[in-house]
Amino acid sequence: MHNQLDRLIWRRHRRLFLVIGGVTLLGCFMSTILSLHTLPSSATQLVSGNIQKWDMYSESYFSGYPYWLLAAYWIVGLLLMNQDLKDNFNQFLFSSGFSRRRVYWSKIKVAMGALLVIAILTIALEYGMVWAMKPADVGFHLAWPGVLTSWIVGWLTSIGLFSLTWFAALIVGQTGALIVTIVGFTLSLVGSSTISVNILRESGITLNAEQNTWFMAGSWLVAASILFVWGAALYNHLSLEHNGEYLLFPKLKVPVYIVFVVYVTSLSVWGTDGWSLVFWFLASTIFGYCWLWRPRLGEMFHRWRSRRG
Amino acid sequence: MTLQVTQLCKQINGRTIIEDISFQWAPGEIIGLVGRNGVGKTTLFRTMMNQYVADAGQVTVDGHDIVTTPAEQRRIFFLDVQYNFLDNYRLWELPEFYGDVYPQFDHQRYLTLLAQFKLDKNSQYRRLSKGMRALTNMILALTSNATYIILDEPFDGLDVIVRENIATMVIDEIADQEKGFLISSHDLNELDGLSDRVLLLKDTHLAHDYNLEDVRAKAKKLQLVFKDKQIPTVLKEHSQLIRVSGRVLVVVITDYTPAIDQQLKALQPVLFEELPLTLEDLFRANLAHDTGYQLMK
Numbered sequence: 001m002h003n004q005l006d007r008l009i010w011r012r013h014r015r016l017f018l019v020i021g022g023v024t025l026l027g028c029f030m031s032t033i034l035s036l037h038t039l040p041s042s043a044t045q046l047v048s049g050n051i052q053k054w055d056m057y058s059e060s061y062f063s064g065y066p067y068w069l070l071a072a073y074w075i076v077g078l079l080l081m082n083q084d085l086k087d088n089f090n091q092f093l094f095s096s097g098f099s100r101r102r103v104y105w106s107k108i109k110v111a112m113g114a115l116l117v118i119a120i121l122t123i124a125l126e127y128g129m130v131w132a133m134k135p136a137d138v139g140f141h142l143a144w145p146g147v148l149t150s151w152i153v154g155w156l157t158s159i160g161l162f163s164l165t166w167f168a169a170l171i172v173g174q175t176g177a178l179i180v181t182i183v184g185f186t187l188s189l190v191g192s193s194t195i196s197v198n199i200l201r202e203s204g205i206t207l208n209a210e211q212n213t214w215f216m217a218g219s220w221l222v223a224a225s226i227l228f229v230w231g232a233a234l235y236n237h238l239s240l241e242h243n244g245e246y247l248l249f250p251k252l253k254v255p256v257y258i259v260f261v262v263y264v265t266s267l268s269v270w271g272t273d274g275w276s277l278v279f280w281f282l283a284s285t286i287f288g289y290c291w292l293w294r295p296r297l298g299e300m301f302h303r304w305r306s307r308r309g
Numbered sequence: 310m311t312l313q314v315t316q317l318c319k320q321i322n323g324r325t326i327i328e329d330i331s332f333q334w335a336p337g338e339i340i341g342l343v344g345r346n347g348v349g350k351t352t353l354f355r356t357m358m359n360q361y362v363a364d365a366g367q368v369t370v371d372g373h374d375i376v377t378t379p380a381e382q383r384r385i386f387f388l389d390v391q392y393n394f395l396d397n398y399r400l401w402e403l404p405e406f407y408g409d410v411y412p413q414f415d416h417q418r419y420l421t422l423l424a425q426f427k428l429d430k431n432s433q434y435r436r437l438s439k440g441m442r443a444l445t446n447m448i449l450a451l452t453s454n455a456t457y458i459i460l461d462e463p464f465d466g467l468d469v470i471v472r473e474n475i476a477t478m479v480i481d482e483i484a485d486q487e488k489g490f491l492i493s494s495h496d497l498n499e500l501d502g503l504s505d506r507v508l509l510l511k512d513t514h515l516a517h518d519y520n521l522e523d524v525r526a527k528a529k530k531l532q533l534v535f536k537d538k539q540i541p542t543v544l545k546e547h548s549q550l551i552r553v554s555g556r557v558l559v560v561v562i563t564d565y566t567p568a569i570d571q572q573l574k575a576l577q578p579v580l581f582e583e584l585p586l587t588l589e590d591l592f593r594a595n596l597a598h599d600t601g602y603q604l605m606k
Contacts, residue, residue: 008409089394095358096410097383239362240355241321243392 005098009110012089016079017114020072021121027068028122032129035061045139046130051146055210056153062140064150066126069119070158074186077162080111081169082178085248090240104235108166108228115162119155149210153217160220161186163227170231170238171256173248177291188267195270246292253292260288310371311335312385312457312489317366319349319356326352328513330366336456337486339479341500342493343592344510350493351391353510354459358387370457383411386455388446390462396435400428400445404452413454422448426474440471447475451482460492464499476503501588509592521588529565530590533558533573534580543572549594559584561594 039046039061051057057064084090093103134140165182172178196219197212207215234249242248247256264284269277289295317330326349334340342350355361357368359376367374370381395403400423408414423430426444428437437445443463450458460479464472480503482488494500500507509517531548534556535541544550547569548560557580562569573581 004409008406011405011409087394087397088389088392091355091358091360091389091392092394092406092410094360095382095385095387097380099379237362240360240392241352 005096005102005106006110008096009103009107010114012084013080013110013114016076016083017111017118020076021114021118024066024068024072024118024122025125027071028066028126029129031066031068032126033133036130036133039135039138043138045141046134047139047141047146051141051143053210054145054149055213056150057146058150062130064147065154066122069122069154070161072118072122073115073158073162074165076111076115077165078169078178078182080107081166082175085169085173085243086175090238094240100236100238101232104232111162112159115158119158123151149213153213156217156220156224160224163224163231167227167231170234171248171252173243173245177246188263191267191270192263195267198270246294257288257292260292261285264288310456313369313372314357315367315369317353317356317368318364319352319361320364321352321361325513327356327510330510330515332508332515332518334457334489334491336489337483338506339483339490339492339504341504341507341588342491342510343497343500343507344493344495346495348510349513350495350510351389351461354387354461354491354493355389357459358382358385360389384456385459386411386450386453386457387459387461388449390446390465395445397433399431399433401430403434403445403449407449407453411453411455415452415454419448419452422452440467443467443471443475447478451478456488458488458490460490462493462495464494464496472499479503497589497592498587504588507588519591521591524563524591525586527565528561528563528586528591528594530559530561530584530586531573532580532582532584533560533578535576535578541573541576543569543576551590551593561586561590563591563594 043061046062047057048059050059051064058067084093094100096103098106131140164186168182168185169178172181193216197207200207238248242250247253261281261284264287265277265280268280268284312334313332314334315331317327318325319327330353332340342353344350352361356363359368359379359382363376367376369375370384373381375381375385394406398406401420404414404416404419408416420430423445426448428441428445428448432441434442434445447460447463450460463475467475479490479492483490492500492504505521507517507519507521508515509519530551533544535558538556540550540558544558544560544562547564548562550558550560552559
């Protein structure tokens with residue numbers, strides 16, 4: 001029965017995996033071609049000495065882990081969960097005789113398998129193209145520290161991004177609002193990672209670039225584990241009458257509101273004065289309320305006016 | 310072998326939709342579920358199938374709770390007419406999904422029935438007409454070979470030919486007593502001649518569970534003309550007036566006893582004719598007042 005469920009999930013999402021795989025390979029192909037064509041004629045080495053460090057290697061003409069893969073994981077996490085909700089495949093899954101717990105982990109397993117194949121093919125394509133198409137007089141010398149770090153850290157970051165969009169798509173029931181929410185949150189991560197490094201530094205923990213890279217990778221792993229396990233618990237209680245609502249779990253409304261206000265306020269006021277704190281707190285409180293509760297302001301205004309009149 | 314629904318409750322946005330629903334269903338039975346539009350028939354099905362998480366109660370198949378033993382769900386077939394995933398698939402692709410879920414799915418019969426009803430297997434489900442979709446749903450239900458088949462308003466908006474096809478398929482399928490059907494409808498005429506038992510859903514509760522054979526055995530529908538223009542007392546006391554046209558009375562007597570028969574014949578009616586009793590007549594006689602059931606004509 002395990003295989004039947006995996007086959008069912010694969011059948012359902014194979015087109016998605018093929019499209020995402022195709023786009024990722026195409027994107028990687030195009031960007032590698034572009035990098036090789038912009039290589040200055042004076043260049044003698046494609047890869048700098050930084051490849052010897054236990055750090056992610058990403059420089060102008062070559063990156064150890066193609067960034068297209070980050071996007072692929074991010075999108076697959078989002079679509080895998082959202083499509084089943086939007087296309088009513090959840091109705092079928094929940095009546096299919098497979099436990100929800102098994103459905104949830106099977107979806108993750110199938111997605112991880114497909115994405116791993118995409119990752120291997122994309123990395124092989126990038127490395128193969130660079131090796132085969134670089135000018136004859138330009139050296140392409142790799143070293144395990146940079147390559148392994150790029151692969152491991154890149155892969156963990158990808159899984160982290162997958163878990164973010166996967167979890168968001170599990171709790172948010174409106175596709176448009178989901179995209180706005182998750183794009184906003186993903187972009188905000190750039191700021192929050194800088195802030196967390198600063199917080200560490202201020203608390204006396206100074207990390208060099210390599211340590212910082214591995215710290216981030218570890219953080220992604222922990223975050224992904226929490227989100228996957230928490231998601232499994234929520235998925236077990238997903239009741240489809242909330243389809244089409246912003247939050248599929250009404251009990252999460254208040255916690256999400258609190259987290260939103262605290263996160264947006266702290267992210268926006270970092271390193272600024274007290275007035276900014278007041279402004280951002282009020283702005284996020286009002287915006288969060290309107291976003292989550294969607295009050296019908298026009299209707300409220302007309303009701304208020306008719307009462308006055 | 311039975312499917313048992315026990316004290317099932319579901320609230321949506323703080324409003325109780327179904328409450329304390331209990332009934333038993335065995336293979337070989339065709340049960341009609343009737344109730345007004347919006348009374349919660351589809352919510353009951355969705356809750357039974359664990360698409361909506363029940364607030365209380367359980368559904369068991371041969372004593373196994375389908376939430377704790379989900380494999381038992383494979384003995385129940387329910388295709389949500391409003392929310393299903395079939396739109397983007399071609400008809401030949403559907404058995405791939407259903408075959409993974411229903412171990413007894415009959416792929417060959419599925420293709421045969423598609424051909425029999427002139428449904429092109431290369432058509433996309435969303436491009437089918439309403440009637441074609443209803444037929445496809447029915448074919449999927451039958452070929453799943455699930456023991457318990459739930460059909461939600463299967464006749465809604467269909468022409469008479471498609472309705473007859475579907476009704477015939479249900480009757481043919483029940484012959485070997487290995488399958489049971491639970492068919493919801495807000496139109497009693499659709500269920501007439503099809504159901505053995507009718508459950509009436511009203512105000513979130515299961516108001517009645519009728520065995521139609523028992524009810525029909527006791528009831529009679531009569532067309533009467535009396536010399537006198539007055540409606541006789543025996544009719545006033547024991548019958549439900551269905552129609553009055555001039556001096557012609559059409560009545561349903563739900564508990565027709567020899568005593569009533571004697572009293573009526575003693576009145577020497579000008580016309581005394583027994584008419585075929587329909588489900589609608591029975592409901593008009595039994596339930597029109599005490600349940601507020603409105604006939605959807």
